[in-house]
Amino acid sequence: MIYADLHVHTNHSDGVCEITDVLENAASNGIKTIAITDHDTINHYDEIFREGKRLGLNIIKGVEMSCYDFDVFKKVHIVALGLGHNTPNIDKLCSHTLSCRDQYHHELIQELHQQGYDINYADAKKFSKYNIVFKMNIFQALKEKYPQEMTKERYKQLFASKTSKETDLKMGYIPITEGIASIIADGGVPILAHPCVYNNYDEIEKYVGFGLQGLEISHSRMKPIDFGLTQMYADKFNLLKSGGSDFHDPALLKFGDFGLTERQFNEFINKSKIAV
Template sequence: MSRRRPRPRPAPRVDRGADLHVHTTHSDGSCSPGDVVRAAATVGLSALSITDHDTLSALDVARPEADRLGIELIPGIELSASDDGREVHILGHFVDPDDPDLCEAAESLRRNRQERLDQMVARLAGCGLVVDPESLRRSYPRAALGRKHLADYLVRTGQVATHRQVFARYLGDDGPANVSKGGPTVAEAITLILNAGGVAGLPHPPYDFSLERLASYREAGLAALEVDGPGVDNRRSRRWREIADRFDLVPIAGSDFHAPDRAGRWVGAIATPADDLNRLRQRAGRS
């Protein structure tokens, strides 16, 4: 019996804004590029940005469907970066998907992901867990494999009960099987995005993120801050918007969509209003 491909669950209709943070099967999402575009059209979005981790490959696949449905497809990426040993993600919007330096950096990050995956598989074996790399790749043929895929595999094969337990026991940042990603510094990631004609933004800022650190990112060229996303309550969202105003950063928002079974994280569940999207477009010189 064939396994049905997951499809995004429709979110409540939004006021034709833009979901600027969406993942597909080309990184760690469970839905195809075409599926997320169709979901965006279903909920009435005017624009969508696929921001897969360290790859731009979904854009060519998604564009014909976006053109057919009249959805603006904003070229995007979520780059992995490092700041004093801490992993930080940087969003890029309105980037040139053919920019050679950005493509080369993305390919290098994908190679690093593969080397990291092999090391984590070996460490999991040392913890008494078995991962068949070939089986894992067959399950996610287009994805840039990482911790989420390993967690999925361990749960699916019955070796660990839940994803939460996988990360708590083995693959969390301080877990015995985790391997740090490395990659460019935050400033280098921002520069790559700027040189590709894009706008750099900080997604899902953590609770303990300092304003001093944000100021250093702003000095490096950061131009946007994700002020609303999954798990962000109204008070925190207002606080981040105030901070965005203080640092002259464009406030952006997105669902951080990965899979249709995550409540409140469907395509279009959280969107950037048209006015803020226009500000972001102006920062990219696309007005």
């Protein structure tokens, strides 16, 4: 039974649910400890802690940082866990990333408009919690105006095809060395998220040299081979074993299938020294 889910998103980045809804959903599915790891933002944690306390959930403060390995031109997502109240180094890097991402999404909305979609920045902005928009907000605006067309497959056609070295750089991805260093400087634990998604396995040893401390061994996009590979790499480099669902949308994924059992979580906490 899954006890802890340490990789979760809300509508403060590219998830679709409010903080309260996410936490209530997790609690109702037996989750006891959770880390909200929205992309490149942590300024909503007062609400997360408040709602977590109301629901009796243990909260671990976290964020998923959008990093990049310029040696091999790969995305690398690093989850920071166990953060304290002040995170000046992470805040500085994430602020830059969000600013770049917003500028890129302005351009993306213009492209969609030129393709014939009646959409503008304001349409997407109303779905965002911040003064920027995320890709999911653009899709929500499209879905509001074109509900029949905007399926999961259409989302992939419109947005997944945009991934490239050029667009990654426009999105303000953080050099992996700086991302890991900022997490350590702010007292957090850097965890390599879903290495199967961006094929980061070959670079794990290098990232350990940069200060990487953990690896996700359970994730919703892992195939059977990945469960074995992540365990092998974690053991080989004496890495913390973390895990989470990467929850974004209850229509696509439910809590309780991915994460850490109570035994695994206790091992993670004892080794990482993260306060719960």
